[in-house]
Amino acid sequence: MNAFILETVRWRDGAVRILDQTRLPREEAYLELRTVDALIDAIRTLAVRGAPAIGVAGGLGVALSAAAFEGDDPARLCAHVDASAARIAAARPTAVNLRWACERTRGAARAAGPGEAGEIRARVLAEALAILEEDLALSASMARHGVALLPDEGRVITHCNTGGLATAGGGTALGVVLEACRRGKRLFVHVDETRPLLQGARLTAWELARAGIPFAVQCDGAAAWRMQTGAVDAVLVGADRIAANGDTANKVGTLGLALAAQAYGVPFYVVAPRSSFDLTLADGEAIPIEERDSSEITEWQGVTWCPPGTPAWNPAFDVTPARLIRGWVTELGVERPPFPPAGKSKG
Amino acid sequence: MNAFILETVRWRDGAVRILDQTRLPREEAYLELRTVDALIDAIRTLAVRGAPAIGVAGGLGVALSAAAFEGDDPARLCAHVDASAARIAAARPTAVNLRWACERTRGAARAAGPGEAGEIRARVLAEALAILEEDLALSASMARHGVALLPDEGRVITHCNTGGLATAGGGTALGVVLEACRRGKRLFVHVDETRPLLQGARLTAWELARAGIPFAVQCDGAAAWRMQTGAVDAVLVGADRIAANGDTANKVGTLGLALAAQAYGVPFYVVAPRSSFDLTLADGEAIPIEERDSSEITEWQGVTWCPPGTPAWNPAFDVTPARLIRGWVTELGVERPPFPPAGKSKG
Numbered sequence: 001m002n003a004f005i006l007e008t009v010r011w012r013d014g015a016v017r018i019l020d021q022t023r024l025p026r027e028e029a030y031l032e033l034r035t036v037d038a039l040i041d042a043i044r045t046l047a048v049r050g051a052p053a054i055g056v057a058g059g060l061g062v063a064l065s066a067a068a069f070e071g072d073d074p075a076r077l078c079a080h081v082d083a084s085a086a087r088i089a090a091a092r093p094t095a096v097n098l099r100w101a102c103e104r105t106r107g108a109a110r111a112a113g114p115g116e117a118g119e120i121r122a123r124v125l126a127e128a129l130a131i132l133e134e135d136l137a138l139s140a141s142m143a144r145h146g147v148a149l150l151p152d153e154g155r156v157i158t159h160c161n162t163g164g165l166a167t168a169g170g171g172t173a174l175g176v177v178l179e180a181c182r183r184g185k186r187l188f189v190h191v192d193e194t195r196p197l198l199q200g201a202r203l204t205a206w207e208l209a210r211a212g213i214p215f216a217v218q219c220d221g222a223a224a225w226r227m228q229t230g231a232v233d234a235v236l237v238g239a240d241r242i243a244a245n246g247d248t249a250n251k252v253g254t255l256g257l258a259l260a261a262q263a264y265g266v267p268f269y270v271v272a273p274r275s276s277f278d279l280t281l282a283d284g285e286a287i288p289i290e291e292r293d294s295s296e297i298t299e300w301q302g303v304t305w306c307p308p309g310t311p312a313w314n315p316a317f318d319v320t321p322a323r324l325i326r327g328w329v330t331e332l333g334v335e336r337p338p339f340p341p342a343g344k345s346k347g
Numbered sequence: 348m349n350a351f352i353l354e355t356v357r358w359r360d361g362a363v364r365i366l367d368q369t370r371l372p373r374e375e376a377y378l379e380l381r382t383v384d385a386l387i388d389a390i391r392t393l394a395v396r397g398a399p400a401i402g403v404a405g406g407l408g409v410a411l412s413a414a415a416f417e418g419d420d421p422a423r424l425c426a427h428v429d430a431s432a433a434r435i436a437a438a439r440p441t442a443v444n445l446r447w448a449c450e451r452t453r454g455a456a457r458a459a460g461p462g463e464a465g466e467i468r469a470r471v472l473a474e475a476l477a478i479l480e481e482d483l484a485l486s487a488s489m490a491r492h493g494v495a496l497l498p499d500e501g502r503v504i505t506h507c508n509t510g511g512l513a514t515a516g517g518g519t520a521l522g523v524v525l526e527a528c529r530r531g532k533r534l535f536v537h538v539d540e541t542r543p544l545l546q547g548a549r550l551t552a553w554e555l556a557r558a559g560i561p562f563a564v565q566c567d568g569a570a571a572w573r574m575q576t577g578a579v580d581a582v583l584v585g586a587d588r589i590a591a592n593g594d595t596a597n598k599v600g601t602l603g604l605a606l607a608a609q610a611y612g613v614p615f616y617v618v619a620p621r622s623s624f625d626l627t628l629a630d631g632e633a634i635p636i637e638e639r640d641s642s643e644i645t646e647w648q649g650v651t652w653c654p655p656g657t658p659a660w661n662p663a664f665d666v667t668p669a670r671l672i673r674g675w676v677t678e679l680g681v682e683r684p685p686f687p688p689a690g691k692s693k694g
Contacts, residue, residue: 025654195566219542220568221600225665253568307372318572
């Protein structure tokens with residue numbers, strides 16, 4: 001295993017083992033999740049986060065529910081798996097990968113036919129592990145396609161965390177940067193801190209420092225000024241859901257970043273696996289946007305800075321219209337809408 | 348005195364008394380500054396902040412230096428006042444009001460001629476107090492002109508803090524909103540939290556709650572999404588320095604906000620007194636932009652969230668090009684470049 005590949009989500013001894021991202025960068029601690037409730041809680045609290053990573057975690061969660069089911073009746077096991085898959089899929093509404101992975105693992109149980117419960121459990125787990133392995137391969141493919149978009153020497157801006165921590169261990173947008181540097185490109189990364197939960201300042205900074213790549217964190221509001229005052233060669237972001245026309249839901253702040261990139265002529269790329277595309281949606285209007293608790297904005301780990309009772313509006317995502325996006329880097333290449341159906345991705 | 352008017356900066360018993368903004372909103376505490384060094388420290392640490400407020404504080408600081416000078420030799424007193432004024436003016440580089448107020452009070456000492464030291468001290472203090480009184484009047488004038496730009500009912504976005512806390516006690520951009528609501532307009536204010544120092548979340552929220560005006564804090568990166576998803580009627584911001592062509596330096600994040608406002612057709616106004624204009628500069632290129640310590644980004648009151656040693660880029664301001672600004676609300680009206688020289692403002 002490549003030393004650069006993080007073990008963000010894994011199946012270990014009958015449990016889902018995740019690197020607890022709420023504790024990074026202070027400590028590299030892992031959670032062993034043995035129940036569906038614990039897994040849902042980890043997804044909701046962002047202990048595991050990033051659209052591909054929560055897809056992988058969701059699939060493994062469905063396997064967990066099959067393994068934990070007491071009884072040998074295949075029909076009741078399948079019904080239990082269906083119910084668990086639905087609960088897990090609802091843990092976060094915006095990223096389509098979660099729903100997709102739950103549906104796929106649930107389908108594997110159904111496809112096992114009226115066999116033994118043991119076989120159903122094995123099939124569900126095999127499907128979940130296949131999603132995990134595929135995700136690692138997808139990261140490698142996206143990185144390969146994306147590297148060609150970057151100069152041999154230059155500056156990029158990235159938002160949120162889209163590295164190994166956002167996937168099974170490779171990365172989407174940051175994965176492209178990591179791979180480019182591994183191949184000898186000399187890139188400087190301007191890291192949006194990404195309010196409110198500071199995934200850039202906490203997680204992307206941690207990944208870049210670990211990889212020895214030069215970077216500086218900046219306030220999200222400073223990105224436009226960065227483009228005005230210095231040559232920025234590209235903006236790379238991930239995605240939580242992409243509609244058929246290319247409208248892209250991603251971490252809040254992405255839209256403003258894309259508007260600034262357009263104003264300064266900086267190419268703006270989305271890097272995401274085909275499992276983040278939701279071709280059932282014509283455009284971004286129909287993408288549900290999760291609103292999270294206002295306390296994520298008004299305080300940090302118990303330290304509050306607002307007057308008591310301050311209301312805050314906390315959409316977790318925004319939708320960037322397709323016209324602001326130069327290209328979508330997927331495992332299939334650098335794509336543009338209309339996107340053909342991908343079938344089962346092979347990485 | 349209007350109960351809405353904050354006593355942000357005042358002269359009290361031979362000292363400069365300021366409302367300590369580093370302790371808001373947790374407590375409403377005042378600092379009694381009796382030395383130039385203490386005053387410079389208060390400006391540098393942002394205990395007093397906002398271009399007009401630091402102008403007023405700077406002028407009173409020059410008066411403080413005159414009062415504290417031991418000796419009766421007029422020439423030596425004037426030399427001392429000159430030196431103090433230069434030191435105070437250098438405390439923060441971007442806001443031109445500070446330099447302007449120091450220059451004006453220093454000039455009052457010189458204009459006193461070869462009189463007695465006591466008269467020089469009195470003239471310097473009188474000039475500083477005149478700046479303070481004028482600033483209150485300027486706020487009232489800007490509010491009067493700005494109110495007409497706002498609908499009777501609607502939504503505005505504001506960045507940083509531009510209320511009473513940013514001036515001697517009235518306000519620039521937020522002062523317009525406060526006055527509009529006082530006159531019965533029903534406005535909802537979307538408050539950019541304003542990273543890194545959270546002047547929106549801490550100070551603007553405190554002022555709006557105090558005035559009973561409905562608002563919600565949002566992450567700076569959410570402003571574009573706010574404009575995309577809901578009707579925003581105007582964006583109002585303050586300014587730290589405005590060049591002759593209208594290019595406007597203001598709190599970092601303003602440029603991105605202006606680009607988003609342009610993209611969504613939302614009128615974007617700058618509200619600032621004529622003392623924030625620097626007509627000696629042809630355009631924004633020459634405005635010096637203060638870079639502050641990276642720890643303002645990487646930690647909050649001792650709680651750090653970045654990996655140890657994380658580099659951060661912390662420009663305190665950015666420059667918004669004039670083409671993105673619909674109008675400049677000053678004490679003289681709603682202006683557009685070229686701006687005629689204002690002479691001595693009368694409010």
